[in-house]
Amino acid sequence: MKYLTLAAITLVATQAxxxxxxxxxxxxxxxxxxxxPGPVIEAAFEAECxxxxxxxxxxxxxxxxxxxKLEGARSDADLVLGLDTSLIAAAKETGLFxxxxxxxxxxxxxxxxxxxxxxxxxxxxxxVHSADLTPPANFRALADSDLKIVIQDPRSSTPGLGLLMxxxxxxxxxxxxxxxxxxxxxxxxxxGWSEAYxxxxxxxxxxxxxxxxxxxxxxIAEEDATxxxxxFDEGHYMQIEVVGxxxxxxxxxxxxxxxxxxxxxxxxxxxxxxxxxYPAVTPQxxxxxxxxxxxxxxxxxxxxxxxxxxxxxxxxxEWLSALSQ
Amino acid sequence: xxxxxxxxxxxxxxxxxxxxxxxxxxxVGAVLWRAEFGSGLGPADWSAIQFTVLQAALSALLSTVxxxxxxxxxxxxxxxxxxxxxxxxxxPFILPVIVAVLGVLAVFGRAGWLNAALALVGLPGITIYxxxxxxxxxVFFNLPLATRLLLQAWQTVSAERFRLAAQLxxxxxxxxxxxELPLLRQILPGTAALIFVICLTSxxxxxxxxxxxxxxxxxxAIYQAFRFDFDLNRAALLSLVQLGLAGSTAALALWIIPAIxxxxxxxxxxxxxxxxxxxxxxxxxxxxxxxxxxxxxxxTSVVLRGxxxxxxxxASVWQAAGTSVTVALxxxxxxxxxxxxxxxxxxxxxxxxxxxxxxxxxxxxPLMIGTGWFILINPVASPxxxxxxxxxxxxxxxxxxxxxxxxxxxxxxxxxxxxxxxQMLGLTGxxxxxxxxxxxxxxxxxxxxxxxxxxxxxxxxxxxxxADPDSATLPLQMYRLMGAYRMEAAAGAALILLALSxxxxxxxxxxxxxxxxx
Numbered sequence: 045m046k047y048l049t050l051a052a053i054t055l056v057a058t059q060a061x062x063x064x065x066x067x068x069x070x071x072x073x074x075x076x077x078x079x080x081p082g083p084v085i086e087a088a089f090e091a092e093c094x095x096x097x098x099x100x101x102x103x104x105x106x107x108x109x110x111x112x113k114l115e116g117a118r119s120d121a122d123l124v125l126g127l128d129t130s131l132i133a134a135a136k137e138t139g140l141f142x143x144x145x146x147x148x149x150x151x152x153x154x155x156x157x158x159x160x161x162x163x164x165x166x167x168x169x170x171x172v173h174s175a176d177l178t179p180p181a182n183f184r185a186l187a188d189s190d191l192k193i194v195i196q197d198p199r200s201s202t203p204g205l206g207l208l209m210x211x212x213x214x215x216x217x218x219x220x221x222x223x224x225x226x227x228x229x230x231x232x233x234x235x236g237w238s239e240a241y242x243x244x245x246x247x248x249x250x251x252x253x254x255x256x257x258x259x260x261x262x263x264i265a266e267e268d269a270t271x272x273x274x275x276f277d278e279g280h281y282m283q284i285e286v287v288g289x290x291x292x293x294x295x296x297x298x299x300x301x302x303x304x305x306x307x308x309x310x311x312x313x314x315x316x317x318x319x320x321x322y323p324a325v326t327p328q329x330x331x332x333x334x335x336x337x338x339x340x341x342x343x344x345x346x347x348x349x350x351x352x353x354x355x356x357x358x359x360x361x362e363w364l365s366a367l368s369q
Numbered sequence: 370x371x372x373x374x375x376x377x378x379x380x381x382x383x384x385x386x387x388x389x390x391x392x393x394x395x396x397v398g399a400v401l402w403r404a405e406f407g408s409g410l411g412p413a414d415w416s417a418i419q420f421t422v423l424q425a426a427l428s429a430l431l432s433t434v435x436x437x438x439x440x441x442x443x444x445x446x447x448x449x450x451x452x453x454x455x456x457x458x459x460x461p462f463i464l465p466v467i468v469a470v471l472g473v474l475a476v477f478g479r480a481g482w483l484n485a486a487l488a489l490v491g492l493p494g495i496t497i498y499x500x501x502x503x504x505x506x507x508v509f510f511n512l513p514l515a516t517r518l519l520l521q522a523w524q525t526v527s528a529e530r531f532r533l534a535a536q537l538x539x540x541x542x543x544x545x546x547x548x549e550l551p552l553l554r555q556i557l558p559g560t561a562a563l564i565f566v567i568c569l570t571s572x573x574x575x576x577x578x579x580x581x582x583x584x585x586x587x588x589x590a591i592y593q594a595f596r597f598d599f600d601l602n603r604a605a606l607l608s609l610v611q612l613g614l615a616g617s618t619a620a621l622a623l624w625i626i627p628a629i630x631x632x633x634x635x636x637x638x639x640x641x642x643x644x645x646x647x648x649x650x651x652x653x654x655x656x657x658x659x660x661x662x663x664x665x666x667x668x669t670s671v672v673l674r675g676x677x678x679x680x681x682x683x684a685s686v687w688q689a690a691g692t693s694v695t696v697a698l699x700x701x702x703x704x705x706x707x708x709x710x711x712x713x714x715x716x717x718x719x720x721x722x723x724x725x726x727x728x729x730x731x732x733x734x735p736l737m738i739g740t741g742w743f744i745l746i747n748p749v750a751s752p753x754x755x756x757x758x759x760x761x762x763x764x765x766x767x768x769x770x771x772x773x774x775x776x777x778x779x780x781x782x783x784x785x786x787x788x789x790x791x792q793m794l795g796l797t798g799x800x801x802x803x804x805x806x807x808x809x810x811x812x813x814x815x816x817x818x819x820x821x822x823x824x825x826x827x828x829x830x831x832x833x834x835x836a837d838p839d840s841a842t843l844p845l846q847m848y849r850l851m852g853a854y855r856m857e858a859a860a861g862a863a864l865i866l867l868a869l870s871x872x873x874x875x876x877x878x879x880x881x882x883x884x885x886x887x
Contacts, residue, residue: 073845073848073849073852074849074852074853077685077849077850077852077853078683078685079683079853079855080849080853100753106596106597107596109599110595110596110599113599114403114740114743114744114747115747118747118748120751134599192479197576197581197582197589199589199590199592199593199596199597200576200589200592200593200596205597230580230581231479231498231580232498232576232577232578232579232580232581233576233577233580233581233582234573234576234577235572235573235576235577235589237852238467238848238851238852239467239470239573239577241851241854241856242467242471242851242856243471243474243577245856246471246474246475246478246480247478247479247480248474248478248479248480249479258854261854262854265854320853320854356597363582364413364582367581367582367583368581368582368583
C-alpha cells in the first residue's frame with residue numbers, strides 16, 4: 045500500500061512538474077559531473093528559459109552517437125551536445141538531426157560552416173610531457189627519438205581517432221611510413237583517454253596524447269607548472285565539439301534557444317576552466333589566467349567532416365598494419 | 370542411481386537455467402533483430418579471435434597451476450592473519466581494471482618498484498608490455514580466485530580422511546596422491562575453464578598491457594563494432610563467437626570431470642597430520658610469502674595513493690558509493706535466487722554439463738547484453754528508470770558461474786552423504802533445503818554472496834549504457850574524476866571502492882562461516 049501511495053505522489057509530482065517544459069540534452073559523462081560545466085550551465089540557462097534543463101551523461105562522443113542510433117526517432121533527447129567533427133558525418137547520416145542556425149562570431153582557427161551543428165568549444169590534440177623534457181618538433185623527430193609515448197586506440201576512443209586524422213592530414217600518403225617509425229616509440233595503446241593519461245602520470249611514458257589545454261588544468265587547478273604540451277611544426281589537429289538539435293524534439297524553440305545560449309558569454313566563460321577546452325567565442329573577460337602560457341600551434345589542421353568516414357577506414361588499416369608488426 | 374536418492378526438485382533448477390539462457394539469448398536476438406545483414410567477420414576479427422584464445426588459455430593454465438601450491442600451503446597452515454590474508458587475496462579480482470592495472474604497473478611498470486630495485490643492484494630493467502604483460506595481469510586477477518576455489522575444495526575433505534592417512538603413516542606425497550590429487554582432478558578443470566572464460570572477455574587489460582593492436586581481443590572488436598561502426602550484425606556475430614567459445618570450453622571441461630565424491634564424515638575443523646615440519650613447512654612458507662607479495666604489493670600502492678587522494682574527493686563520491694552498495698546487495702539476492710536452485714539441479718546430475726549455462730553470463734559481452742536489453746526495454750519503458758535493476762541483474766549473471774563452482778561440489782557431497790537419511794525422513798522441497806542443504810552449505814553461500822557483492826561493486830559494464838547523472842555507481846564516478854584530470858581524487862575513490870568491495874565480501878564470507886567449522 046505504501047508503495048502505491050508513493051507511486052501516486054510521484055505521479056502527481058511529475059504531472060505538476062510537467063507544466064514547466066523539459067529540455068533533455070544528451071552529453072558525455074564529464075560534462076555533467078559536478079565539477080564539469082553541466083551544473084553551472086544548467087542553472088544559468090534555467091534562469092532565463094523558464095524550463096527544466098536536464099543533462100543526461102553517457103560515455104563519450106562515440107557512445108553518444110551509438111546511443112542515438114539505438115533510440116532512433118523515439119529518443120527523448122531534444123539536443124545532443126558533445127559530438128565532434130569526426131562524428132558529424134555519421135551523425136548526419138542518421139537523419140535524426142534538424143537544421144539550425146546559430147548567430148555567433150566564432151573565434152575558431154577555421155571558418156565554421158555547418159547547417160546543423162554549432163561549435164561550443166574546441167582544442168588542439170597534442171602530446172603532453174613533463175616540463176623538463178625537450179620535446180621533438182614533429183612526428184618525424186618523435187619517431188627518430190627514444191621517447192616513449194602512450195596513445196589511445198582509435199577503435200575505442202575519440203582522441204585515438206583524432207590522432208589518426210592528425211597524422212593523415214599532416215602526412216597524407218606518407219602516413220604509413222610515419223606510423224612505422226612511431227611503432228617503437230609506442231609503449232602501449234589504451235582503451236580511452238583516462239587510462240592513457242593515468243599511465244603517463246605514473247611515469248610509464250614520456251609523453252601522452254592529450255590536448256594543448258591539458259597543462260592549463262595542472263597550472264590553474266593544481267598550481268603545478270610541471271606539465272607542458274609539445275608544439276609540432278606540421279600543425280596540430282583540432283577537435284571541435286558541437287551541439288545539435290534533434291528533428292524529433294518536442295521543444296524545437298527551446299532547443300534553438302539553448303544552442304544560442306551555448307555560444308553566449310554566460311556559457312562560454314564557464315567552459316575553459318570546467319571542460320578545459322578553448323571557448324568557441326572568446327568571453328568578454330578574455331581567457332582565464334594561465335591560458336596565455338599554453339603553446340599556440342602555428343597551423344590548425346582539420347579534415348572536412350564529410351571526408352572523415354572514408355579516410356578513417358583507410359587510416360585505421362594503415363595504423364593497424366604498422367603497429368601490429 | 371544413488372544421486373537421485375534425494376528428492377531435490379529439478380523444476381526450479383531447470384526454470385532458473387532457462388531464465389539465465391533466455392536473458393542472454395534474448396539480448397543477442399534483439400541485437401540481431403535490429404541488425405542489417407551485410408558484413409561478416411573479417412581477417413582482423415579472426416586474428417583477434419586467435420589472440421583472445423591464446424592469451425586466455427595461457428592465463429588459465431598459469432593461474433590454476435600456480436594456485437595449487439599456494440592453496441595447498443594455505444590449507445594446511447595456521448598462522449596469525451591467515452583469515453585476513455585469504456580475504457585480501459580476493460581483492461585484485463574485484464577491482465575495476467584500470468585501478469588494478471595501475472597497481473600492477475606501480476610494481477612491475479617502467480617506473481615501478483621492481484625496476485627501481487633492479488636498477489639499484491645494476492641489473493637491466495624489465496618491460497611489462499606484450500603477451501607476457503597480459504598474462505601477468507590476468508594471473509594477478511585470477512590466481513586469488515583459483516586459490517580460493519581450491520582452498521574451498523580442500524576444506525570439503527573430512528578430517529577423518531586425513532586422520533586415517535596419518536594413522537596409516539602416509540607420507541605427504543602419498544597423502545597428495547590418495548586424497549589431494551582426486552580432489553584436484555575434480556576441481557581443476559572447472560576452475561581452469563572459469564578463468565579461461567573470464568580472460569576471454571578481457572579487453573582493457575589485454576589492450577593496455579598487450580601494447581597495442583597485436584593484443585586485440587574479441588571484446589575490443591565488439592566494442593568497435595558497436596561504437597564507431599554501429600555494425601550490429603558484426604557485433605552480434607562476434608558476441609556469438611565469444612559465447613560459443615566459452616560455452617563449448619565449459620561444456621568440454623565439465624564433461625571430463627570425473628564424478629568423484631569424497632567419503633562421508635562428520636564436519637570437523639581441518640586438521641592435518643602430514644607435512645608438519647621440515648622442508649614442507651619451508652616450502653609452504655615460501656609459496657605463501659611469494660603469492661602474498663605478488664598480490665599485495667600492487668594493492669599496497671593502490672592504498673597508498675588512495676590515502677593521499679581521500680581529502681580531495683568530492684561528496685558525490687559517497688553518494689555513488691551508496692548507489693553501488695545498493696546495486697551490490699540486490700545482485701546478491703538475485704544471484705542466490707538463481708544459483709541455489711540451479712546448483713541443486715546440477716548436483717543431482719551425474720555430469721555437470723549444464724553448469725555451462727551458468728558460464729554464459731560471463732562469456733557474454735556486457736556491452737552486448739546492455740545493448741540487447743536496451744533495444745527490448747526502450748519501446749516499453751524508460752531505460753533510465755531501469756538502470757539499477759538491469760545492472761543488478763547483469764551483475765548477478767556475471768557472478769553466477771563463480772557461485773556454481775563454489776556451491777555445486779559441496780551440494781553434490783551433501784546429497785550423496787545425507788541423501789538416504791533425508792529420504793528416510795521424507796524431506797523434500799523447501800524443508801529439505803531448510804534443514805539439510807542450506808545449513809551445510811552456509812560457508813559456500815556466504816563466499817558466493819560475498820564474491821557477487823564485491824564483483825558487482827567493481828563492475829562498470831552495463832551501467833554506462835543505461836546511466837543517468839543521478840545514478841552513477843562508484844566505478845563510474847571514479848572514471849568521471851579521471852576524465853576531469855582529478856587523478857588523485859580518483860585514486861581516493863578507488864580506495865573507497867576497494868574498502869567497500871572487501872567489506873561486502875568479508876561480511877558475507879564471515880557471516881557464512883559464523884559458528885560453522887570450515
